[in-house]
Amino acid sequence: MIILVPLLGLALGMVLARLLPWEIPLVWVRYSPLVILVLLDAVVDGLRALRQKELVLAGFWVSFLTRAAGAVFLVYLGDLMGVDLFTAVAVVFSLRLFGSLSRMGRELFKKKPF
């Protein structure tokens, strides 16, 4: 049942964005995929934490924001130095996402204690 909330949220967000005329400025298009990746990881990991009853909302947001800002900053720094750090950062956060997914799966299908 819990899985429905992020799915509904996802659908709501997509519909909202289709209705709104916003556009990501061209300069930021390079960095926004990182935020998407971090956000995806945050949602998956948040769900797992929620099921394990260890989710702290403030911590959830703060850690998401620091991770997103850190990722963007690192890539920006790489651009300043002429080194493409995008792939490096994307790989790290993708790995994190898969880790979160597998932990989520383990949590969902673990044996219930009687």
Next chain:
Amino acid sequence: MQVRNRLLGIGLASVLLGMLFVLQLRAETGIRRHLPYRNISQIASYIHRLETEIKRLEEQNRSFRRQLQKYDVDQELRDLRIASGFYPLRGPGLEIVLTDSAKQGATFIDPNLLLVHYDHLALLVNELWVAGAEAVAVNGERIVPGTGFSCAGSIILVGSKKVAPPYLIRAIGDRKTLKAALTMPGGFIERQIHPFDLGITITEKDDLYIPPCRGGMVFSYARVVAEEDPEKEGEDR
């Protein structure tokens, strides 16, 4: 209550995720639309077709002009046609070859500093006009009153013609004056060539050929009126 709050937090994060996702796709498709990379070969063949068409029309134009030249007897009309670049010309003048710097740039030196840029050409041609050149051509492209120099990435456009180094500038005029105008202290060479270490050679020629311009002239906006009093200002609408 607590659980519902937390669920709402995650829901909010998912809303954000969905929005960002759609916005990203929107930006990405926007970029794709502006860079139709699939059609490059199509566009290239189209450009090629147009270029051969232009070449054909230019050849036609040239032959017509050659025929008309015989009937041109009015002196003023002749002078005007010379000034606007419709006639091929011959006469004494300068041949100037401008090349990029031969200096091997250190990695920390901006390579742009070692290249001939469109403004070098513009300044050089301008200097030649000021020194009384009667006709100028850059890499075989006649400079006419409407010719502008512009930068298009790695090449320079003279009017609509792409030119690449070495830049060969021919100018008909008084050789001594033209040369002096370029080489004088604080002049073009000292200000524009030496600081960038560009290569320049100036040769005096007894009989230079300057080709006619390729295009014609079309005036779609300007119209001829009677001369107005220069004192009256503010009458422009």
